[in-house]
Amino acid sequence: MAEALVFYIFAALCIFGSIIVVTHKNPVASAISMVLTFFFTAVLFILLRAQFIAVIQVLVYAGAIIVLFLFTVMFLNIKEDAMQFDGRNIAKKVTFLFVIIAVAGFFGSKLIVNSGQKAPEIENFGSVESVGRELFTEFLLPFELTSVLIIVAIIGVVTIAKRSKSS
Amino acid sequence: MEVTLNHYIVLSVILFVIGTYGVLTRRNLIVVLMSLELMLNSCNLAFISFAYFLGDLTGQIFMIMAITVAAAEVAVGLAFVVLIYNHNNSLDIDILKLLRG
The missing domain is CATH 1.20.5 (Single alpha-helices involved in coiled-coils or other helix-helix interfaces)
Incomplete structure (x- = not known):
């Protein structure tokens, strides 16, 4: 029960964080929310008994890769207008979004119909x-x-x- | 209320879709690379959940390899971003039409 609660909370946070990454107009804010998304994914990895992978995730992704992104954004000193989320091709974007969601929903619903599998208990797993x-x-x-x-x-x-x- | 493999796979699909949307619609090259990282991350989540629910460590090993590839990809990609920005003074991906036939 507690595990399900943790899963739902952190899954929602993951989705929320990644939506901010792809929609926020400031790349620095995108990078910061990407750190948070990777942290929340690391929590899900711990739920999946992958402690070592969770540590690697925080070290490499949230540490090294994000620092590289932030360094590039600051190094290039991008002007504000170059960073804006522009309003061109709105119709194309919305069409893309609907097509992707339809395809993903099709396969996702097929997955939900099938019954879930229970994990085997293995000692020292992960x-x-x-x-x-x-x-x-x-x-x-x-x-x-x-x-x-x-x-x-x-x-x-x-x-x-x-x-x-x-x- | 039990969390099954399907929950994790659906979450992974959702994250992958969000990443795909970012890659397809954003024009800033750095944000496109970030969305690519999100897609890789969702694939890693699928790998880890399969590893757990099948009781096989191979998925976790493969994810270590995937993280290595992602780090190398980001390093090379951002080097190209710096190069492109020095060349064009812009990060709009529409500039990259030089190879168009």
Whole structure:
């Protein structure tokens, strides 16, 4: 019962936060409400017995990625009129919204009709120990490959940033 | 009143739809990237809920990979945003028509 209450409260907060992200005209406000959305999602992850993932979510998303976004917004020093949510193509936007909601509602209603599944109770599910053991035994190769991906990203960013300086 | 897998999947669908709406309608490049992050986040929620309700840790491992990809994507994307802004003095995505055939 308490779990359901927490789920509904934080699901509503998540939806509310993400609506603010996509509709607010100021990018800084969007970024701040994105931090809150990621925090609320981390709470849902804890409900789903994924404590380690919740910590990673707060560290990487709410920490690193949002700082990067905010830094870019402030670094570029965008003028107020460039940040406005413009009024062009309102009809197109509304049509987009209705089409997306119709498609999502179609699949969502199919999901609701099917009966829900109960979670199996597994000891230590999602703890740092169990996730780490999986990560360093069965998924060692993909885990190492992500480090290659990060190196590629670092080199790419440095190259792009360098080129913009010289031009 | 029990929270089942369907509740989480429906929430994930709703968040994904909101993110899609942002990607399709916003013109500010930074906000488009933020909406993309929201969509990735909703997919992560689906992964975690399936991992829990199926009792399989693979979903959580995959989400760690997805977070890594998201971080790399944001770093490269924002580098491009800075480059585009220096080039055009604007972040309106309608400027990016150079590759149009």
